[in-house]
Amino acid sequence: MIEISHLYKQFGNDIVALKDLNLMIDRGEFLFIVGSSGAGKSTLLKLLLREILPTRGSIKIFGRDLARLKGRQIPFFRRNIGMVFQDFRLLSDRNVFENVAFTLRVTGVPTREIAKRVPLSLELVGLKGKAQKKPGELSGGEQQRVCVARAIVNRPAIVIADEPTGNLDPDTSMDIMNLLQEINVRGTTVIVATHAKELVDYFQKRVVVLDGGSLVSDQERGVYIHAH
Amino acid sequence: MHIRSLFYFLGEALKSVVRHGWMSIASIAVVAMTLFILGCFIVLNFNVASLAEDIKEQVQIVVRVEDGIDEQTREELQRRLVLHPELEEVRFVSKDEAMERLKIKMGDRAYLLEGYTEEDVNPLRDSYELQMKVPENISVVAGEIEGYPGVDYVDFGEGIVEPLFQFTGIVRWIGLAFMIGLALTAVFLIAHTIRLTVFIRRREIQIMKYVGATNWFIRWPFIFEGLILGLVGAALPVFIIQVSYQAAVEWIGENIYFVSLLPAEQMGSEVAHILIPLGVILGTLGSTMSVRRFLNV
Numbered sequence: 001m002i003e004i005s006h007l008y009k010q011f012g013n014d015i016v017a018l019k020d021l022n023l024m025i026d027r028g029e030f031l032f033i034v035g036s037s038g039a040g041k042s043t044l045l046k047l048l049l050r051e052i053l054p055t056r057g058s059i060k061i062f063g064r065d066l067a068r069l070k071g072r073q074i075p076f077f078r079r080n081i082g083m084v085f086q087d088f089r090l091l092s093d094r095n096v097f098e099n100v101a102f103t104l105r106v107t108g109v110p111t112r113e114i115a116k117r118v119p120l121s122l123e124l125v126g127l128k129g130k131a132q133k134k135p136g137e138l139s140g141g142e143q144q145r146v147c148v149a150r151a152i153v154n155r156p157a158i159v160i161a162d163e164p165t166g167n168l169d170p171d172t173s174m175d176i177m178n179l180l181q182e183i184n185v186r187g188t189t190v191i192v193a194t195h196a197k198e199l200v201d202y203f204q205k206r207v208v209v210l211d212g213g214s215l216v217s218d219q220e221r222g223v224y225i226h227a228h
Numbered sequence: 229m230h231i232r233s234l235f236y237f238l239g240e241a242l243k244s245v246v247r248h249g250w251m252s253i254a255s256i257a258v259v260a261m262t263l264f265i266l267g268c269f270i271v272l273n274f275n276v277a278s279l280a281e282d283i284k285e286q287v288q289i290v291v292r293v294e295d296g297i298d299e300q301t302r303e304e305l306q307r308r309l310v311l312h313p314e315l316e317e318v319r320f321v322s323k324d325e326a327m328e329r330l331k332i333k334m335g336d337r338a339y340l341l342e343g344y345t346e347e348d349v350n351p352l353r354d355s356y357e358l359q360m361k362v363p364e365n366i367s368v369v370a371g372e373i374e375g376y377p378g379v380d381y382v383d384f385g386e387g388i389v390e391p392l393f394q395f396t397g398i399v400r401w402i403g404l405a406f407m408i409g410l411a412l413t414a415v416f417l418i419a420h421t422i423r424l425t426v427f428i429r430r431r432e433i434q435i436m437k438y439v440g441a442t443n444w445f446i447r448w449p450f451i452f453e454g455l456i457l458g459l460v461g462a463a464l465p466v467f468i469i470q471v472s473y474q475a476a477v478e479w480i481g482e483n484i485y486f487v488s489l490l491p492a493e494q495m496g497s498e499v500a501h502i503l504i505p506l507g508v509i510l511g512t513l514g515s516t517m518s519v520r521r522f523l524n525v
Contacts, residue, residue, distance in 0.1 A: 076440065
């Protein structure tokens with residue numbers, strides 16, 4: 001479903017963020033992308049979201065080359081990808097329901113449909129009954145659950161989580177990872193960029209290790225490897 | 229745009245105005261204050277212009293006819309005046325009529341004129357009162373008429389009229405320059421204030437982009453919000469100016485007789501016709517331009 005071949009990304013003349021990256025991700029996979037800061041994780045995620053364009057090489061998602069997407073097609077492409085952020089990025093002035101409904105409103109889903117789908121999504125992440133709370137009234141773990149609910153409410157094919165547990169304590173982190181795994185079990189491809197060694201080792205999923213912009217390891221049922 | 233979307237965007241814009249209460253108040257205040265100053269200047273300028281027009285209309289040349297000229301010379305003089313291309317109106321005032329006017333002017337003391345009213349002893353002269361088509365040319369035309377046969381004396385308020393014309397001309401130009409300057413300042417201030425409100429909400433825009441909102445979907449609520457802020461920001465000064473101008477007109481009408489201001493309804497509608505569209509355009513333009521910078525995510 002995602003085909004990355006000979007991908008290079010360079011910023012300016014001398015900063016090489018990604019070097020000759022090759023990666024295939026199938027439908028329904030669960031994948032960790034690990035690596036220290038500056039390894040190229042964020043750059044890769046930005047490329048996957050078509051926030052930036054590759055310097056060389058190609059990324060194909062659903063068989064479409066992202067570099068060939070026209071500006072006005074990008075929003076429609078992004079509706080297939082749910083994003084979960086380290087800092088949650090919730091709208092603090094709207095309640096939980098509205099934050100999750102946001103994704104659907106943006107894509108023009110009728111209000112009646114929104115009223116059906118948002119509660120389902122909130123129930124799935126275990127936030128039934130908190131729909132009317134503002135993000136500020138929730139714990140960090142609960143806020144991240146809202147973020148996950150927002151990412152899955154329009155049933156995207158892919159969910160990308162960028163350091164989803166970076167701001168959470170270990171127990172809460174485990175909850176969120178379990179939640180992402182559950183979503184994966186229901187058929188969604190899940191890509192998690194993370195530093196969290198314990199979680200990566202615990203879940204025993206496919207692990208892709210980046211170091212200095214290169215892919216140094218890609219293992220099924222892998223563990224966190226510190227690159228040198 | 230779908231009608232459902234229109235209501236959604238309008239609703240979002242209204243909610244946003246309320247949600248960002250302080251920022252909305254700041255924007256409205258900036259729009260209102262700049263447009264208020266502009267509005268005051270418009271009121272001032274329109275009144276000065278109308279006063280200048282009034283004065284100009286009162287400007288006239290008085291041609292006194294030489295005493296004891298024959299009928300033929302007088303008719304020739306009248307013919308030349310009537311045919312003069314620069315003159316709007318030519319009115320003959322006989323010495324009897326002049327005497328009647330003088331009596332009215334003197335009111336209670338008209339008895340002093342008794343004894344001068346007989347045809348033979350009337351010391352006044354026949355005269356012509358001339359209205360200019362273009363009042364600014366008055367001194368040239370007066371000089372020309374002075375040379376006509378049968379003319380004794382030409383009076384057009386020399387030394388008063390010309391500086392007056394210069395003065396009103398200068399006031400109008402300064403007024404125009406100020407209005408343009410103020411309008412530009414208003415554009416600048418409003419654009420910056422709205423840019424600030426958009427900047428505060430760049431996160432929201434970013435999230436919208438991530439969940440797949442099209443640029444127009446993001447833009448519309450901002451456009452409507454700018455429109456609402458501009459409209460309210462313009463309505464306030466229009467209202468304040470109308471009320472205070474009405475009061476000023478009434479006060480001046482009662483206390484200062486010789487100044488006549490433009491009527492309040494007319495002035496109010498002039499100000500509204502300028503400020504309201506200006507506010508709406510400024511608000512809409514300001515927010516549209518500001519959003520554009522944050523759409524490239």
